[in-house]
Amino acid sequence: MTVTVQVDTTRPVATLINVFTVSPDRQDELIELLSRATEETMKHQPGFVCANFHASLDGERVLNYAQWETEEHYRAMLSNPEARVHMEQAAKIATDVQPRLFSVVSVHAP
Numbered sequence: 549m550t551v552t553v554q555v556d557t558t559r560p561v562a563t564l565i566n567v568f569t570v571s572p573d574r575q576d577e578l579i580e581l582l583s584r585a586t587e588e589t590m591k592h593q594p595g596f597v598c599a600n601f602h603a604s605l606d607g608e609r610v611l612n613y614a615q616w617e618t619e620e621h622y623r624a625m626l627s628n629p630e631a632r633v634h635m636e637q638a639a640k641i642a643t644d645v646q647p648r649l650f651s652v653v654s655v656h657a658p
Contacts, residue, residue, distance in 0.1 A: 560618075560651075561597055561617060561618075562615065562618055562619040562622050562649050563614070563615050563650045563651065563652055564616065564622060564648070564650075565647075565650055566611070566612040566645065566646065566647040567610075567611050567612075567645075568609065568610040568612070568644070568645055569646075570607075570608065570610055570641060570643065571607075571608075571643065572606070572607025572608055573607075574641050575603055575604075575607045576603075578610050578638060578642060579601050579603060581634070581637055581638055582601055582612060582634075582638060583601060584634075585631075585637075586599045588630075589628070589630045589634055590614075590634075593621070593625045594617075594624065595616045595622070595625075596616060596617075596625070598615050599613070599615075601613075
């Protein structure tokens with residue numbers, strides 16, 4: 549099933565951009581873990597909107613672009629024990645994790 553989520557400046561969501569630094573030989577493993585965590589846990593949390601994973605071509609980064617209805621929903625997910633397990637597993641695979649919350653301020657599309 550394909551789901552299309554359009555990035556929109558008028559939708560007041562909390563956008564998480566999380567950059568994981570990873571050894572190239574573990575990039576696929578991290579993406580599989582993050583995808584499984586999303587299917588099993590994250591998408592069932594209140595306020596979850598979407599999650600996307602991007603693999604850098606050099607194999608050294610994984611970018612998680614996710615949206616939550618509000619910052620409070622995102623913060624509540626952080627305290628969920630099931631979510632914590634997945635985040636701890638990801639931190640063991642990655643050598644660095646850089647999560648930041650953003651707001652969408654500009655969108656350009658054809």
